[in-house]
Amino acid sequence: MPAEESEMAEPQAAAPAPMDDLAIRAAHLLQRLRVERRRVHAITNGAAQVFTANLLLAAGATPSLTTSPDEVPAFAARADALLINLGTLDAERRAAIPWAIAVARAAHRPWVLDPVFVDLSPPRLDIARLSLTGCPSVVRCNATEFEALAGASASLESARAFARDHGLTVALTGARDLITDGDHAATVENGHPLMAQITAMGCATTALVAAFASMIDAFTAATAGLLLCGIAGEIASETARGPGTFQAAFLDALFSLDEAAVAGRARIT
Amino acid sequence: MPAEESEMAEPQAAAPAPMDDLAIRAAHLLQRLRVERRRVHAITNGAAQVFTANLLLAAGATPSLTTSPDEVPAFAARADALLINLGTLDAERRAAIPWAIAVARAAHRPWVLDPVFVDLSPPRLDIARLSLTGCPSVVRCNATEFEALAGASASLESARAFARDHGLTVALTGARDLITDGDHAATVENGHPLMAQITAMGCATTALVAAFASMIDAFTAATAGLLLCGIAGEIASETARGPGTFQAAFLDALFSLDEAAVAGRARIT
Amino acid sequence: MPAEESEMAEPQAAAPAPMDDLAIRAAHLLQRLRVERRRVHAITNGAAQVFTANLLLAAGATPSLTTSPDEVPAFAARADALLINLGTLDAERRAAIPWAIAVARAAHRPWVLDPVFVDLSPPRLDIARLSLTGCPSVVRCNATEFEALAGASASLESARAFARDHGLTVALTGARDLITDGDHAATVENGHPLMAQITAMGCATTALVAAFASMIDAFTAATAGLLLCGIAGEIASETARGPGTFQAAFLDALFSLDEAAVAGRARIT
Numbered sequence: 001m002p003a004e005e006s007e008m009a010e011p012q013a014a015a016p017a018p019m020d021d022l023a024i025r026a027a028h029l030l031q032r033l034r035v036e037r038r039r040v041h042a043i044t045n046g047a048a049q050v051f052t053a054n055l056l057l058a059a060g061a062t063p064s065l066t067t068s069p070d071e072v073p074a075f076a077a078r079a080d081a082l083l084i085n086l087g088t089l090d091a092e093r094r095a096a097i098p099w100a101i102a103v104a105r106a107a108h109r110p111w112v113l114d115p116v117f118v119d120l121s122p123p124r125l126d127i128a129r130l131s132l133t134g135c136p137s138v139v140r141c142n143a144t145e146f147e148a149l150a151g152a153s154a155s156l157e158s159a160r161a162f163a164r165d166h167g168l169t170v171a172l173t174g175a176r177d178l179i180t181d182g183d184h185a186a187t188v189e190n191g192h193p194l195m196a197q198i199t200a201m202g203c204a205t206t207a208l209v210a211a212f213a214s215m216i217d218a219f220t221a222a223t224a225g226l227l228l229c230g231i232a233g234e235i236a237s238e239t240a241r242g243p244g245t246f247q248a249a250f251l252d253a254l255f256s257l258d259e260a261a262v263a264g265r266a267r268i269t
Numbered sequence: 270m271p272a273e274e275s276e277m278a279e280p281q282a283a284a285p286a287p288m289d290d291l292a293i294r295a296a297h298l299l300q301r302l303r304v305e306r307r308r309v310h311a312i313t314n315g316a317a318q319v320f321t322a323n324l325l326l327a328a329g330a331t332p333s334l335t336t337s338p339d340e341v342p343a344f345a346a347r348a349d350a351l352l353i354n355l356g357t358l359d360a361e362r363r364a365a366i367p368w369a370i371a372v373a374r375a376a377h378r379p380w381v382l383d384p385v386f387v388d389l390s391p392p393r394l395d396i397a398r399l400s401l402t403g404c405p406s407v408v409r410c411n412a413t414e415f416e417a418l419a420g421a422s423a424s425l426e427s428a429r430a431f432a433r434d435h436g437l438t439v440a441l442t443g444a445r446d447l448i449t450d451g452d453h454a455a456t457v458e459n460g461h462p463l464m465a466q467i468t469a470m471g472c473a474t475t476a477l478v479a480a481f482a483s484m485i486d487a488f489t490a491a492t493a494g495l496l497l498c499g500i501a502g503e504i505a506s507e508t509a510r511g512p513g514t515f516q517a518a519f520l521d522a523l524f525s526l527d528e529a530a531v532a533g534r535a536r537i538t
Numbered sequence: 539m540p541a542e543e544s545e546m547a548e549p550q551a552a553a554p555a556p557m558d559d560l561a562i563r564a565a566h567l568l569q570r571l572r573v574e575r576r577r578v579h580a581i582t583n584g585a586a587q588v589f590t591a592n593l594l595l596a597a598g599a600t601p602s603l604t605t606s607p608d609e610v611p612a613f614a615a616r617a618d619a620l621l622i623n624l625g626t627l628d629a630e631r632r633a634a635i636p637w638a639i640a641v642a643r644a645a646h647r648p649w650v651l652d653p654v655f656v657d658l659s660p661p662r663l664d665i666a667r668l669s670l671t672g673c674p675s676v677v678r679c680n681a682t683e684f685e686a687l688a689g690a691s692a693s694l695e696s697a698r699a700f701a702r703d704h705g706l707t708v709a710l711t712g713a714r715d716l717i718t719d720g721d722h723a724a725t726v727e728n729g730h731p732l733m734a735q736i737t738a739m740g741c742a743t744t745a746l747v748a749a750f751a752s753m754i755d756a757f758t759a760a761t762a763g764l765l766l767c768g769i770a771g772e773i774a775s776e777t778a779r780g781p782g783t784f785q786a787a788f789l790d791a792l793f794s795l796d797e798a799a800v801a802g803r804a805r806i807t
Contacts, residue, residue: 047318047334049585053737058781063737064655065585068628071659078658090337090361092628117333120347121340197524199322199332242521243327252780255735316587316603359606359630386602390612466793468591468601511790512596 022186023266026224027259029212034060040211041079043067043100045087045116048200051247052083055204058255059228061211069095076103080214082111083207084131086124094127101134110137110213110221114206119148132166137218140171140206156185169218171209173202177226181219188223189267190230197243198250205229223268231265232257291455292535295493296528298481303329309480310348312336312369314356314385317469320516321352324473327524328497330480338364345372349483351380352476353400355393363396370403379406379482379490383475388417401435406487409440409475425454438487440478442471446495450488457492458536459499466512467519474498492537500534501526560724561804564762565797567750572598578749579617581605581638583625583654586738589785590621593742596793597766599749607633614641618752620649621745622669624662632665639672648675648751648759652744657686670704675756678709678744694723707756709747711740715764719757726761727805728768735781736788743767761806769803770795 039062042052049065056063064075082104104111113136115128143154152158159170164182172178177188195201209225235253240246308331311321318334325332333344351373373380382405384397412423421427428439433451441447446457464470478494504522509515577600580590587603594601602613614620620642642649651674653666681692690696697708702720710716715726733739747763773791778784
């Protein structure tokens with residue numbers, strides 16, 4: 001991908017110092033995660049469980065995935081961060097989610113909401129809105145999900161307003177990722193189209209955001225999570241022969257990601 | 270696989286024109302699917318969800334996988350086709366399946382039944398038989414499943430009779446796949462033994478049949494789905510070093526499959 | 539891994555004859571499994587289902603995975619062995635487990651318990667203890683899980699005592715695996731750190747132990763299952779570029795494992 005590589009140098013050189021700093025801090029967060037092996041409890045959809053666990057392991061975190069309501073409190077209490085993904089929202093998950101959130105809040109642990117497909121399911125949208133009252137640190141979603149959840153177009157201004165209103169960080173993902181906590185805003189342009197050809201890529205990325213949210217402020221955590229996964233996707237695309245080999249190469253790239261690669265590839269403004 | 274390659278040229282040269290035409294139409298269907306990105310809602314077993322979603326994405330379709338009864342109608346209503354797979358048939362799926370079928374019928378969308386392991390579970394066989402009253406477009410199963418469902422041996426004649434009686438297409442898969450809508454019949458000999466060494470390969474293939482059934486008649490859809498997956502399996506086997514690398518190579522091959530490869534490899538009569 | 543390779547030759551040469559014999563017997567068991575294609579019914583967690591099924595297929599066994607209580611008896615009755623893994627213990631699995639165990643016992647089939655994360659969940663620990671009354675042939679767990687279950691430190695002596703008290707084989711896995719039926723004890727030192735970077739590796743390995751338990755005594759079955767997976771992990775590590783490619787390479791290695799590789803690599807005492 002010579003075209004992408006030549007594009008890379010410029011925005012990075014032109015980027016303001018705090019954003020260069022964000023890339024370096026992201027690399028250091030990953031380094032720390034590998035040492036501290038933070039625990040993330042993920043209540044996530046059936047199609048995302050395996051890839052979420054493997055992405056967390058590749059990044060150095062320790063996943064747990066239980067969804068049954070009478071076990072979730074014990075797991076959430078031991079975790080450093082919680083991920084709530086609203087996919088395949090069966091009766092078990094629906095009963096477990098409020099308890100998991102309550103435990104995370106009682107223990108002053110951050111939690112991250114992934115309101116997957118709320119645009120397609122009215123009952124799920126209701127649950128997503130109720131979940132917001134539980135004060136997530138980060139909401140990660142795509143443009144159509146944001147529009148359903150916020151009742152506003154997916155612009156920087158409405159993302160800022162939503163973030164301020166709810167006291168959280170919005171991570172709006174797409175070809176270009178937009179992250180804002182209301183005051184700060186960042187754009188991440190790393191990534192590769194093959195990432196959209198793998199089920200649960202966004203869901204699993206959000207789990208890394210949750211891991212980082214246990215280590216640093218939500219805005220930096222969300223930016224670092226999206227940046228590192230985007231860079232791992234670019235590296236993977238260079239050897240992949242399609243979506244099958246891409247998925248394995250992505251986990252390999254994340255597992256081996258170092259500061260030099262992050263600093264050299266980050267396209268963040 | 271030089272032996273297989275040399276076998277390929279002959280039946281293809283000898284194949285009747287309409288069957289050559291089926292291979293070309295299959296390649297064109299795949300081309301169209303990549304552009305139209307048809308939505309398939311799959312109520313499928315826990316072991317098949319990820320591979321089904323990744324196969325649909327690799328083929329250009331858009332998967333959704335929700336199984337909860339109060340969400341399924343919204344997802345099924347937005348989908349172009351529905352897949353009902355009877356594996357890991359828990360209480361959620363059992364409650365969701367009739368609603369999903371009702372929504373698909375009300376919207377005049379095709380749906381495809383995969384009665385996995387009905388030969389091993391009497392309650393599942395009952396549900397499969399009840400599901401037939403919901404008029405699936407295609408039933409895809411192996412010989413022992415067909416025998417349990419149809420109460421007849423897995424021959425072309427009983428498949429024809431079953432197809433006529435129920436007004437559907439039977440896709441009977443095995444080393445050689447047999448497809449019939451009662452009037453027409455086709456045999457697909459593409460495929461590779463490693464396909465049987467990957468869990469959910471048949472389940473995921475059926476999801477591609479469902480995607481095609483939203484674009485063309487059920488007989489052509491079933492033949493095209495099995496043919497293209499069989500060819501992708503053959504291509505994958507040429508680089509795979511075992512079932513692990515085969516699975517990734519299969520998705521890569523399906524993602525990159527073009528008309529020349531389909532026309533050159535199809536063994537369909 | 540030249541260091542590991544040079545370590546390999548010595549313990550093997552120094553190993554007592556019965557232990558060399560165990561490696562050879564393990565290779566022969568695998569050979570037999572590929573011919574006899576034993577059926578294993580696995581009630582296992584959502585994150586482990588796919589990898590468990592693919593590992594069993596790669597080893598030559600035939601998996602089934604249904605968890606619904608009214609279907610499990612039919613599946614368990616047809617299986618040669620049963621695996622009960624206590625992860626993602628939802629209401630379906632909780633209701634299904636006692637029936638599955640009852641069917642296995644009535645049919646005189648062995649069953650294997652994997653009490654995953656019982657150290658983290660008091661209700662799960664209760665279920666694990668109740669399950670022990672159903673006389674599993676093997677309990678496979680790590681040190682912290684053993685300590686929670688046995689109420690004793692994870693030493694050879696307490697493993698022996700627990701094995702004798704419950705009339706079963708304990709397989710205590712970690713960097714070094716310890717297997718004992720109370721009378722005999724073996725240590726397996728094969729394996730690779732990347733095995734801990736893949737979710738469900740331990741769960742899936744236990745399914746192979748279950749397959750072997752249908753063919754031979756529980757102590758030999760457990761030792762053989764852990765040995766062969768450890769060796770497959772070592773072979774996979776030689777070509778893997780990280781945890782993503784490792785997982786595929788592991789399945790490939792298990793699929794192709796032969797007696798020469800097992801005899802040459804076994805580090806068992």
